[in-house]
Amino acid sequence: MAELPLIHRARVHADRICIRAGGTTFAYDELLSASARVASALLGDRRDLEERRVGFLVPPGFEHVAVQWGIWRAGGVAVPLAPSHPKRELRHTMRDAGASVVVVHPGYADAGQVLADGADGRLLPTPDALATEPGALPEVDETRRAMIVYTSGTTGNPKGVVTTHASLEAQVTSLITAWEWTADDRVLLALPLHHIHGIVNVLTCALWSGARCDILARFDAQVVWDRITSGALTLFMAVPTIYRKLIAAWDAASTDRQPAMSAACRGLRLMVSGSAALPVSVFERWRDITGHALLERYGMTEIGMGLSAPLHGERVPGSVGTPLPGVEARLVDGDGVAVTPGRPGEIEIRGPGVFLEYWGRPEETAGAFHDGWFRTGDIGVLDHGRYRIVGRQSVDIINTGGFNVSALEIEEVLRMHPAIDECAVVGVPDSDLGERVCAAVELRPGHRLTLEGLRVWAKQHLAVYKIPRELCPTVLPRNAMGKIMKRSISPMFGPGDDDGDVDS
Numbered sequence: 001m002a003e004l005p006l007i008h009r010a011r012v013h014a015d016r017i018c019i020r021a022g023g024t025t026f027a028y029d030e031l032l033s034a035s036a037r038v039a040s041a042l043l044g045d046r047r048d049l050e051e052r053r054v055g056f057l058v059p060p061g062f063e064h065v066a067v068q069w070g071i072w073r074a075g076g077v078a079v080p081l082a083p084s085h086p087k088r089e090l091r092h093t094m095r096d097a098g099a100s101v102v103v104v105h106p107g108y109a110d111a112g113q114v115l116a117d118g119a120d121g122r123l124l125p126t127p128d129a130l131a132t133e134p135g136a137l138p139e140v141d142e143t144r145r146a147m148i149v150y151t152s153g154t155t156g157n158p159k160g161v162v163t164t165h166a167s168l169e170a171q172v173t174s175l176i177t178a179w180e181w182t183a184d185d186r187v188l189l190a191l192p193l194h195h196i197h198g199i200v201n202v203l204t205c206a207l208w209s210g211a212r213c214d215i216l217a218r219f220d221a222q223v224v225w226d227r228i229t230s231g232a233l234t235l236f237m238a239v240p241t242i243y244r245k246l247i248a249a250w251d252a253a254s255t256d257r258q259p260a261m262s263a264a265c266r267g268l269r270l271m272v273s274g275s276a277a278l279p280v281s282v283f284e285r286w287r288d289i290t291g292h293a294l295l296e297r298y299g300m301t302e303i304g305m306g307l308s309a310p311l312h313g314e315r316v317p318g319s320v321g322t323p324l325p326g327v328e329a330r331l332v333d334g335d336g337v338a339v340t341p342g343r344p345g346e347i348e349i350r351g352p353g354v355f356l357e358y359w360g361r362p363e364e365t366a367g368a369f370h371d372g373w374f375r376t377g378d379i380g381v382l383d384h385g386r387y388r389i390v391g392r393q394s395v396d397i398i399n400t401g402g403f404n405v406s407a408l409e410i411e412e413v414l415r416m417h418p419a420i421d422e423c424a425v426v427g428v429p430d431s432d433l434g435e436r437v438c439a440a441v442e443l444r445p446g447h448r449l450t451l452e453g454l455r456v457w458a459k460q461h462l463a464v465y466k467i468p469r470e471l472c473p474t475v476l477p478r479n480a481m482g483k484i485m486k487r488s489i490s491p492m493f494g495p496g497d498d499d500g501d502v503d504s
């Protein structure tokens, strides 16, 4: 194998546009040339980086991709660093990955210097890398490590998830088959590039297909609507929080503009949601506004995408569909025995897209597998042949007074309350109940809510033991992907009672 398939395929599409960013378009041959320069700069006198880890702090755009490909073409392991993360966390990522080089965009020069010093390593500014004369590049076998992505850490400490070129290829080709990507697709990337959703589902699927990726430096609802209404897109993929913001922007738009916004959405062939549970209310409202039934999929840094609603056929709100091509899924109980349909069990996944290891953590890697199946830690139910996500075992399954309840199910109900815009339900340790159900809520402007009022309302919709015993008004803490950080919610609730009388 002379060249990685991703690179080989780019040569086939050399004259086509691969990226549009900052108002400029770039062809595949420009990406090949820029990434060869970066690879040569990284190599210096070496023939092959031999899986040395390379951190890179470059905003989403053409240069980001040139650096990612440059690392791969030099035989290195790409460690994307999030510009939004504090320096302390970035330093931890560099150290944990054992990265000895960091490629940095001039806009992040200060942070880059701190990272290089902290890792006792080399700082390579992107302008220097891109100005290097390209030289000979090594052959890189697909079984080699390609990337370490740090898990978002919403429920535990971030761990470095290692994928090989072969597992990335399996993740990408599975989605390309299922969602029928072609070279004529044009997708908008409004997600960060230190997370699998942006890296795999959007960017690499597009570039593998010879398609065009329109990259925004950051998410902005107005800019996204402008790109949609420009008529330039065929695909859009985002997290539920982004769809909520797009709905809010649609609501705020003039009645003259709204029909054009809605009509433009109908020009897209597919709109996808994932990385967190899609509230039924968001699914329905988006369908009302745009005519699109969002395709919901379930995945994880460790497995790529595992389950997906169908491209053709009915998309049921609250369901994440069936296993993607090449993916095997099953549900097991605490003893690892398969559960019968209709009963909840831990989702286990097997297939060529599953990651290689947690970097430097052999015991955690071994503990994450069970007879060759990856234990996701997510609980699901098989309902009429389709999977439904009940929640993460560690935070979303609340054991209260002997009942196991799903935080996600309670959240779905609470979102129906007219005062509640968004919410997060957690189980807080309780000496009587084991755990008690508590709700942190974001209120709609101008609304007011008391715990008493919420409990009276909730009695019509929830079994008594599922009704929140505490209420906390707040701005919900979210990570860079817009996911609610549940670990930060529980400390909001003290040991005593709080009547939670609140105004927005």
Ligand code: AMP
Residues within 6 Å of the ligand: 151, 152, 196, 273, 274, 275, 276, 277, 278, 296, 297, 298, 299, 300, 301, 302, 320, 376, 378, 389, 391, 392
């Ligand atoms: P990450 O590795 O950051 O992508 O996070 C993966 C986790 O996000 C999974 O283990 C699930 O807990 C959650 N997740 C991803 N997609 C969905 C979905 N469609 N519905 C519910 N949870 C999801």
